[in-house]
Amino acid sequence: MFGYVLPYKEALTDEQWQAYHAAYCGLCHGLKERYGFLAQFLLNYDFTFLTMLLRREEGAPEQRCLRCVSAPVRGRNACVQESVNELAADCSMLLMYWKLRDQLADERGFRKLPALFLLILYRRAFRRAAQNAPACSRSIEENLRALGELERQNSPSIDRTADRFARILSDLTPSDWPLGQRRATEQLLYHLGRWIYLIDAWDDLKEDFRKRDYNPIISRFGLTREALEQAPGIEAREEMDRTLRHSENLAISAFHLGSFGYYAPIIENILCAGLPMVRQMVFSGQWKKRHRIKKQELNRQ
Amino acid sequence: MNDPYSVLGISPSATDEEVKQAYRKLARKYHPDNYQDNPLADLAEEKMKEINEAYEAITRMRAGGSATQASSSGYQSRSTGGNSSYNGYRQQRGTTNPLYAQVRSAINAGDIRRAEDLLVQAPATDAEFYFLQGSIAYRKGWLDEANANFQRAVSMEPGNVEYRQAYNMMQQGGRAYRSEGYGTGMDTMDCCTALMCMNCLCGGGRC
Numbered sequence: 340m341f342g343y344v345l346p347y348k349e350a351l352t353d354e355q356w357q358a359y360h361a362a363y364c365g366l367c368h369g370l371k372e373r374y375g376f377l378a379q380f381l382l383n384y385d386f387t388f389l390t391m392l393l394r395r396e397e398g399a400p401e402q403r404c405l406r407c408v409s410a411p412v413r414g415r416n417a418c419v420q421e422s423v424n425e426l427a428a429d430c431s432m433l434l435m436y437w438k439l440r441d442q443l444a445d446e447r448g449f450r451k452l453p454a455l456f457l458l459i460l461y462r463r464a465f466r467r468a469a470q471n472a473p474a475c476s477r478s479i480e481e482n483l484r485a486l487g488e489l490e491r492q493n494s495p496s497i498d499r500t501a502d503r504f505a506r507i508l509s510d511l512t513p514s515d516w517p518l519g520q521r522r523a524t525e526q527l528l529y530h531l532g533r534w535i536y537l538i539d540a541w542d543d544l545k546e547d548f549r550k551r552d553y554n555p556i557i558s559r560f561g562l563t564r565e566a567l568e569q570a571p572g573i574e575a576r577e578e579m580d581r582t583l584r585h586s587e588n589l590a591i592s593a594f595h596l597g598s599f600g601y602y603a604p605i606i607e608n609i610l611c612a613g614l615p616m617v618r619q620m621v622f623s624g625q626w627k628k629r630h631r632i633k634k635q636e637l638n639r640q
Numbered sequence: 641m642n643d644p645y646s647v648l649g650i651s652p653s654a655t656d657e658e659v660k661q662a663y664r665k666l667a668r669k670y671h672p673d674n675y676q677d678n679p680l681a682d683l684a685e686e687k688m689k690e691i692n693e694a695y696e697a698i699t700r701m702r703a704g705g706s707a708t709q710a711s712s713s714g715y716q717s718r719s720t721g722g723n724s725s726y727n728g729y730r731q732q733r734g735t736t737n738p739l740y741a742q743v744r745s746a747i748n749a750g751d752i753r754r755a756e757d758l759l760v761q762a763p764a765t766d767a768e769f770y771f772l773q774g775s776i777a778y779r780k781g782w783l784d785e786a787n788a789n790f791q792r793a794v795s796m797e798p799g800n801v802e803y804r805q806a807y808n809m810m811q812q813g814g815r816a817y818r819s820e821g822y823g824t825g826m827d828t829m830d831c832c833t834a835l836m837c838m839n840c841l842c843g844g845g846r847c
Contacts, residue, residue: 498782588814611822
């Protein structure tokens, strides 16, 4: 996925931050163990959120200090015993696979090559992921196919397109959870997925204009590149901001109705503070520049 | 019934003031206003009932039969009888059209597909039709379509309170309870501090 689902660090205690970090490292080790060294490149914040939300074990997770590429000497604490890491790893692999298949179908000539290369490189991992998580594989395949169809029709609906992506996430809810907990989790994941799809669409607006690619927001508001700087663009901006805030609110109100154990305070932080922070950065254009800005900050220090 | 103290998330040694505060916090969290037209409204209603019962049980225990204590306890008076203002999840909705009544009951039962199938049979597209179409979209999480339909219903029948309420909720971007520290201040968060918080997890680079 895309890495938009971050915590707001200022509002986390040190302990909570360490716990988040250990979950992140745990998933990284999980990916490596299950699918090899190359799979670690698929690690991102969105899936870390999923491991916290869909965790099955009760109480505090066991942490182990493990060495890795980014901490070769001292090592870092990682939650490696969590069964949910496997599901998150499978799902990362499968999403990547279908995204590449999509690219392969859409691009022409030489531009097919990067996708083809990666598909060959990861081919065995993909096959194994589909065997490990057949339900997840079916859901991703079905929904991304339908999404591709909507994109080809140049669908003007942000709801229908986002719905397909949102369903991939809500389908990850374990079917053996009690009904109330399951409904709350499904709703939370649905609106998180909707949010991710739409924030990514906004973030890609300029690039999609340039490449003349499909973008649900361009189709929905009939935007032109010039209009984006002027009045009609402002209307689209307001509408998108409002609908994204609404999805945040629906995810939060669903969160209050489930019980999410050990990671609940961190999940609450991400939904109540992390998502608004990222949304504001994407809308102000700072999100795209974040790596550059961070470098400047580091140089100044 | 569960232990009333654990329902409110407090210890039995909590003071009366702490009990009241814990109750108020939870009552704000699960308030029907935060779950208007929400597909999970029934779960929130259940929670609210649990909280009301727990609070009642504690005040009754602590009052030890003394009536003055119970009546002075804030939200208590409203929650007796099970039909308090906080239990206002079931809104009264008037409709004269039998088909629309069926659609409404399907929506309330959470059977969205049936509601959709019924609504396409509607012979005319009046304000209520758009309102119901909006309600169905909203429950599916299709917020943009819900907004457009509610707007249309309001413009066709501006005097209708029910339609206006639904449209206003869309214009606000929905509602949800946020604990202190995650208040509305988050919306005016300084983006520079936000950047600093985005401390990278793996020593500065992307993993």
